[in-house]
Every structure is written in structure tokens, then in C-alpha cells.
Amino acid sequence: MELFTERGYEQTTVADIAAHAGLTERTFFRHFADKREVLFPVGTWFHDLFVEPVAAAPDDISPIGAVTRALATAAKTMEAEPGRENARARHRIVASNPDLLEREVGKLAGVAAAIAAAQRGRGVEEPAASLTAELCIAAFRVAFERWVADGETRSLGELIEESLEGIAAAVA
Amino acid sequence: MELFTERGYEQTTVADIAAHAGLTERTFFRHFADKREVLFPVGTWFHDLFVEPVAAAPDDISPIGAVTRALATAAKTMEAEPGRENARARHRIVASNPDLLEREVGKLAGVAAAIAAAQRGRGVEEPAASLTAELCIAAFRVAFERWVADGETRSLGELIEESLEGIAAAVA
DNA sequence: GTCGTAATGACAGTTACTGACATCACTGTA
DNA sequence: TACAGTGATGTCAGTAACTGTCATTACGAC
Incomplete structure (x- = not known):
């Protein structure tokens, strides 16, 4: 760095x-x-944060509910673990290079695929499993992008909630 | 190839x-x-297919309506232009290599960013612009993945519609 | 003190990619 | 027809990202 x-x-x-x-x-x-x-973080960071909670969600939780819960806990962890300033510094570097941006979205796509697999593991059928996984990552990506933007002060949790509400409002 | x-x-x-x-x-x-x-296709292929229609959408079309229309026309073009078997052959190669997969999602992320910019150009405010763009790409990605899967016979248009319905149903 | 194992160093080699310059095909013009 | 200019291509040398292989070293079990 x-x-x-x-x-x-x-x-x-x-x-x-x-x-x-x-x-x-x-x-x-x-x-x-x-x-x-x-x-990029080593080990099972992404996995622990995003797919483990989905895989562990009780059966009576809806597909979208499972990813919503995962996002909430992921937000809390990210605010604490690397911290916002670290995330900003790292993001500046990643955003400065196309190869790094590509790797970033590639990682997120991998997480989405793992979330979809976790959903299938809890009995969610196929279009829904992948769609809710992609929705989860899309909401996160947009929220994260705003979280590290200059001058933004709202918490990642708030921004993720706003993303989810924005999606619901858009397709309503 | x-x-x-x-x-x-x-x-x-x-x-x-x-x-x-x-x-x-x-x-x-x-x-x-x-x-x-x-x-990957050269020139303005992606742009013509996805962002141009969004930028050209009339003002009375909702943000989600704009991307829905773009998806419909993109589906028609893709069924004809490269053809399904070509798409399958290409997809087999891309799916066989992590670097190629990364480039693919990177390209789609770039398209999503361009769609978001087009939405902003039509006066859509920021969380909604990026969210509808990501939604568009997510729906497309899931539909496309199924379109090129072995044994799948439904048209890309049908699968995209099913994606959009699946999203609506998930967040309902 | 010794043995086994895992991490590291040393080194050669491949391959993706780039800069610089020469060459060649092609097109418009006197 | 001769010629100048332009753009695409070939040639060559070089950098930097990676990889395979083997020797060496650190370290814990016994």
C-alpha cells in the first residue's frame, strides 16, 4: 500500500x-x-462474511431475507475490521487501475456464485438462488461505492439498507 | 476459437x-x-445494445422500464447476431479459464457503469441510477448463463423475462 | 543432537506485452 | 506516370510477470 x-x-x-x-x-x-x-484479503474472509450466514439461515427465512441478514452482519464487520479509512485508501488504488477493478468485480462475482450455491443448499430453486445472490452483491457494491466516496458520512449499514429499499422501490 | x-x-x-x-x-x-x-466483441457492440437504448428512452419511462426495454431489444439482437451455438462455444472457453471469466464480469461491470451514467443523463437520481443498472446486468447475466447451459431450449428473451419476474417476486 | 518438515533463496526459463524503427501497400495529386 | 504521404505491418530488443527446480535454512518433535 x-x-x-x-x-x-x-x-x-x-x-x-x-x-x-x-x-x-x-x-x-x-x-x-x-x-x-x-x-485482496486472504483466507475465508468473503466466505465467512457473505456465504456462511446465508448457508446458516433457518429454513423459514425467505431467500431475500437470508441475503439481507448476511448483508447486515457484513456491514457491521466491515465498519470495524478494516475500517473506513483503510477501505478508502485501498479503494483509491483499486479504482486507479483497470486490472485491479477487474479483479475486484471478479471476486464479487465469485462470492455471488457461492451465495447462489448456499441458497440452493437451503432448498431455494434455481432462478431465485442466483437472482437473490446477484441482488445481494449488487446492493452491496452500490452501497460500498458510496461508502468510500469523498464526503460520505453515513454508515455502510445505512447505505446498504438504502440500496435494498431502492431496489424494492424500483421494481415496485 | x-x-x-x-x-x-x-x-x-x-x-x-x-x-x-x-x-x-x-x-x-x-x-x-x-x-x-x-x-470479446470489438467496437461499440455492448454500448449499442445496452446503454444506447437506455439513453434514448423517453422521459416518461421509469428507470426500471428503461433497462427492461433495453434488455428486450438486446435479447433479440443476441439471438440473431452471434447465434446460440457460437455463444455456447465461446462460453465454454471463457468458463474454462479464471482470467477470462474475470474479464467477462469486468466487461459487464463496465456496461453497468455506462448504463448508470445514461440513467443519470435522463435525470434519474443516484442510488436509483446505479441500482437499476446493476439490476439490469444481474438479470442479463443469470438469463445468459441459463441460455447457454446444456439442454436449455427457451429463448434468451423468455429467460430474461423470467429473471425480471424472479427479481420482482423475490423482493415482493 | 538429530531427523523431518516447511519456508525461503537462488536461478534459469517462458510468455505476455511495449517501444522504436524500418518497410511496404495504397491513395491522392501534379 | 511519377511521387509524396499515410497507415498498416514486420523486425528486433527489452521489460516484467510468473513458474519449475533444486539447494539451503529455520524449527519443532523425539
């Missing part, structure tokens, strides 16, 4: 990153699949 | 493609920004 904010993502080589971190280029690639991956 | 279906995307080098097409590697990169780009 330091190097990226100083000279920019493309002007920073992974040899630079490795040297700055005190290790070898080869070792870098043993920890991260590729250069972009340094900017 | 020939080479990709024969040996697979990753096993095909750009030098292979260039040689097979009777030109130089350098010339390839003058026509395509990178290796993945060969599998």
Missing part, C-alpha cells in the same frame, strides 16, 4: 514490493497468486 | 494465434489490447 500510494500500482514492480518487505520475488509469489492479489 | 477449443486457452500462445492467422505477434497486439480480448 505504501509503495502503491507513492508511485502508483503500475509503476511498482513486484521486485520492489519484495525488496521493501525484505524477501525474495519468488517468496512473494508463494504467498500471493499474482501481483494484484496483495490488495 | 479453433486453437482454443483444440488445445485450450492457456496452452495456446499468442505466437500460435498470430502464426495461425498469418501475422506477427506484434500485429496481434496492435489489434487486441491483450490475449483475452480476442474473445
